[in-house]
Amino acid sequence: MKIALIGYGKMGKEIRALAESRGHTIPLIIDVDNREDLTPESLKQADVAVEFTNPDAALQNIEACFDARVPVVSGTTGWTDKMDEVRKRCEEEKQAFFYASNYSLGVNILFHINRVLADIMNRYPGYEIMMEETHHVQKLDSPSGTAITLAEDILQRIDRKKKWVNRMTKRDDELSVISYRRDKVPGIHTVRYNSEMDTLTLTHSAKSRKGFALGAVMAAEFIVGKTGCFGMKDLLNL
Numbered sequence: 001m002k003i004a005l006i007g008y009g010k011m012g013k014e015i016r017a018l019a020e021s022r023g024h025t026i027p028l029i030i031d032v033d034n035r036e037d038l039t040p041e042s043l044k045q046a047d048v049a050v051e052f053t054n055p056d057a058a059l060q061n062i063e064a065c066f067d068a069r070v071p072v073v074s075g076t077t078g079w080t081d082k083m084d085e086v087r088k089r090c091e092e093e094k095q096a097f098f099y100a101s102n103y104s105l106g107v108n109i110l111f112h113i114n115r116v117l118a119d120i121m122n123r124y125p126g127y128e129i130m131m132e133e134t135h136h137v138q139k140l141d142s143p144s145g146t147a148i149t150l151a152e153d154i155l156q157r158i159d160r161k162k163k164w165v166n167r168m169t170k171r172d173d174e175l176s177v178i179s180y181r182r183d184k185v186p187g188i189h190t191v192r193y194n195s196e197m198d199t200l201t202l203t204h205s206a207k208s209r210k211g212f213a214l215g216a217v218m219a220a221e222f223i224v225g226k227t228g229c230f231g232m233k234d235l236l237n238l
């Protein structure tokens, strides 16, 4: 398969190595210094594009792939307030779009367990809930896209929580999501239920970016030849 890379930072480089190790080729690499090369003509050299850039650039990049009718996998976080717009265009024009706030297999298993646990804990109001996420100091958005997914899944299931806030809170109807930025940490996410009697903790800790790259390349392999909007639930059958 031919994969165009949009964004050639830490993730773009990992994805290139992973994709080549699985026998794919990379006919096009777009980064900030050659943005003008992102045209329908250049994109059409590829079977699929994989986009890991920054929150201000993601929407424009995805639209460029739609303009070229090239399937697109995006992993950029911090722009998902525009997701409805993208999904609408994807459905209307029968394009192919794959999005995950976190491409790691372990995190997607954590998402699943988080939903199951929240359904159970809704019956036990004696447990206070809080979340923490820790990432490297260059991360632009906060809280992380993964933390937002975890928090929103909790809000949908725990009646006593109405919204998440990115700070410590004492309000019973708010869910604290605390962000830490430290050194080169690839990503740690924790959900904690604490009662007077005990503490129940779910934690996922990424060891490197390789797991994200593998998921993104698997997503690229998955959407070629399909139309519609997809996510990790479709890929992993969770």
Ligand SMILES: NC(=O)c1ccc[n+]([C@@H]2O[C@H](COP(=O)([O-])OP(=O)(O)OC[C@H]3O[C@@H](n4cnc5c(N)ncnc54)[C@H](OP(=O)(O)O)[C@@H]3O)[C@@H](O)[C@H]2O)c1
Binding pocket: 006, 007, 008, 009, 010, 011, 012, 030, 031, 032, 035, 052, 053, 054, 055, 057, 061, 074, 075, 076, 077, 078, 100, 101, 102, 103, 104, 139, 212
């Ligand atoms: N979904 C997941 O599993 C997952 C995992 C890890 C990271 N992420 C997300 O993926 C994104 C990238 O992460 P990263 O660690 O690779 O960051 P990074 O090292 O900063 O890489 C981003 C790259 O995109 C470039 N870029 C910026 N604007 C662009 C544009 N308009 N067109 C093309 N390239 C552009 C940046 O160039 P400059 O540095 O020169 O601006 C940089 O080379 C972030 O949003 C991060 O949160 C997602």
